[in-house]
Amino acid sequence: MNIHSRRFLAGFFILIFIIIAPLLILYTAGYRYSIKKQRLTSAGSLVIETEPRDxxxxxxxxxxxxxxxxxxxxxxxxxxxxxxxxxxxxxWNKTLKIESQQTTFAENIILFSKASATPILQNISGNIYPDHQHQNIIFTQDSTLKIYNIETNKILTIKQLEDNQIVQDINWSINNNYFLIQLHDNDIIQHIVANKNNPTNTITIENYLQDIKNPVVKFNRTNDDRLLILNQNNLYGAKINLSSLEISTFYSFPKDLLISDYLVYKDQIFFLEKTSDKQYLKKIVPTNKNNDKNNRIQLSSSEYQLIDFIDNKIFLKDFTKNTTFIINSGLDNVLFEQNDLIQYDFNAKSKKLAMTTPSEINVVDFNNYPFNVITVIRVSNGLQKTFWYFDPNYLIFQENNQLKTIELDERDQRHIITLSPENTSDFFLDSTGKFLSLLTSNSTFEKLILIQ
Structure with missing residues (x-):
């Protein structure tokens, strides 16, 4: 090889190095050539996690x-x-933007199963009443009240309903060991309480008080085996024993007051008081001899009910105007109000409240005040019920008797899946998030697997 050939080869390799070396440096620095933009752009990354995996x-x-x-x-x-x-x-489908030198995350993605619902119970009449953990339900079948354990598939009988008896409502104690049934028989009202493990051993509350007249009976919010009974301005505490109640006076309101409803949390009593021309929401602490008379909110002349106490906040419903108010426990501020509310579900982990109206699902963030409110979905009509999935990135809702899931990640668009046909009259989610329990329009109770 002569000197000219050697110089040519040396120059060729130097030129190749000059061309390739910057490209390698740009490549290792994360730059790529974009055909669409016809220029070099820095690369980004995408992280995706799903449940189930693989x-x-x-x-x-x-x-x-x-x-x-x-x-x-x-x-x-x-x-x-x-x-x-x-x-x-x-x-799961979504369009996401990848930015230069940034990582885009698509995490907490739930893939829902396509499994068909499995029938569990037939010929259910009326409503179903699940406990707070959604592990037991009370239902009526062939005029008999029964309790069904979803985990064990065990059914126990509570009682046979008489000809004119109607189940008005059923509530569960704070730890789900006891249930309270309100029965109507023409003009006669009965309140019956029992333990879920021995449901035939029922206790009729009206048998334990004299001169009882339209009592307002509720479970204590801090003790599982305690009831509260408001009867003619006397508020009683009742301890549930095996087959009887142990009654004691919890608080006595002045005889000249008209108390329409109450709510007790720990040592605080919230109550609705009516006068001839005014109505108040008030609070007293029985152990405090110097209760602040300013602990009250004047209300308009409507029909109200104290419906819940969540995260140290009172839920008050105005039935005349169909408005629900969220009020702080100090009774000095109405924090939020929602018209046409038909159902709500609170996620304690994220401290967010999902509120359902016929046309909207709104999520209210309790972490900061003023509350941040996000409208998750808006339709003309037909929304019925919403529950948080166990991952607070998802809601499961009922629209025109169909069950759907919606993802709260609003990038691109909220991902919605239809889980059931238009035949679901009621539903609830089990505590693990693995399946839904459905009551269909043909009175069948079914189980729908969400994650295999």
Whole structure:
């Protein structure tokens, strides 16, 4: 090889180095050439996690697929249509933007099963009444009140209903060991309490008080085996024994007051007081001899009920105007009000309240005040009920007797899946998030698996 050839080869390799070295440096620094933008752009990353795992991820304009959990690097800055699939589950689709030198996260993605509902109970009449953990339900079948344990599939009989008896309402104690049934028989009202493990051993509350007249009976919110009974301005405490009640006076209101409803939390009594021309929401602490008379809110002349106490907040419903108020326990501020509320569900983990009206689902964030309110979905009409999924990134809701899931991640659009046909009259979610319990329009109780 002569000197000219050697110089040519040396120059050629130097030129190749000059061309390739900057490209390698740019590549290792995360830069890629974007055909769409016709220029160099820095690359970004995408992190995807799903439940269940081992789902397949497809990206637009990418031939390669990935398995979750996945971290996908070297993506040029662009919008990517992402599809996640798994056999036996509904697909997940969303368009996400990948930014230069940034990581985009798509985590806490739930893939819901396509499994069909399995019938469990037939010929149910009326409503179903689940406990707070949604592990036991009380239902009526062939004029008999029964209790069903979803986990063990065990059914126990409570009592045979008489000809004119109607179940008005059923409530559960704070730890789900006792239930309270309100029965109507023409003009006669009965309140019956029993233990879920021995449900035939019922106790009729009206048998334990003299001169009883339209009592307002509620479970104590801090003790599982305690009841509270308001009867003619006397508020009684009742301890539930095996087959009897142990009654004692909890607080006596002045005889000249008209008390329409009450709510007790620990040592605080909240109550509705009516006068000839005014109505108040008030609070007293029986152990405090110097109760502040300013602990009250004047109300309009409507029909009210104290419906709940959540996160140190009072839920008050105005039935005349169909408005629900959220009031702080100090009774000095109405924190929020919602018209046409038909149902709500509180997620204690995220401290967020999902409120359902016929046309909207709103999520109210209790973490800061003033509350941040997000409208998750808005329709013309037909919304019925909403529950938080065990992951607070998802809600399960009922619309026109269909069950649907909605993801709260609002990037691109909220991902919605229809889980059931238009035949669901009621539903609730089990505490693990693995299945839904449905009451269909043909009076069948069914179980729908959400995650295999």
């Amino acid at each position: 789902a397949t991820v497809y990206l637009s304009n990418h031939d390669k697929s990935y398995k979750t959990p996945a971290r996908i690097n070297d993506l040029t800055s662009n919008d990517y249509q992402i599809t996640i699939t798994k056999d036996g589950y509904y697909n």
